[in-house]
Amino acid sequence: MLIFSLLLLALCSLGIAGLNHACALGKIKRNPFVGIRTAKTMVDEETWQAGHGAAVQSMWVSGIAAAAISLAGLLFLDSPNTQIIMALLACALLLTAVIYGSKLANIAAVETITVEKKSR
DSSP, rough: OOOHHHHHHOOOHHHHHHHHHHHHHHHHHHHHSSSOOOTTSSSSSSHHHHHHHHHHHHHHHHHHHHHHHHHGGGGGTTHHHHHHHHHHHHHHHHHHHHHHHHHHHHHHHHHHHEEEEEEE
């Protein structure tokens, strides 16, 4: 069961980064289900894309790192405690990245709103 969990965690880590990237490219429009949904990023499509674009690099780096840590846990098949620690490290990294990515997204969204107001 722990092996499945590590594989699922690796897949989800990359999936979160991929979803963020798709939102930044405009392939996933503003919605109530996936993406960085803060008051600032949900203002309009421009703030949505700008926010996700600002978070792309940190989300990919952390997604790849969390996936690597999860998969590295598979090297310790005879040590379930080590696998649990690896899974917890990957989760902590991913959670930190989501919080940091949200902060970057909010900053970019506010900058986009400010530019829009000045251009009117």
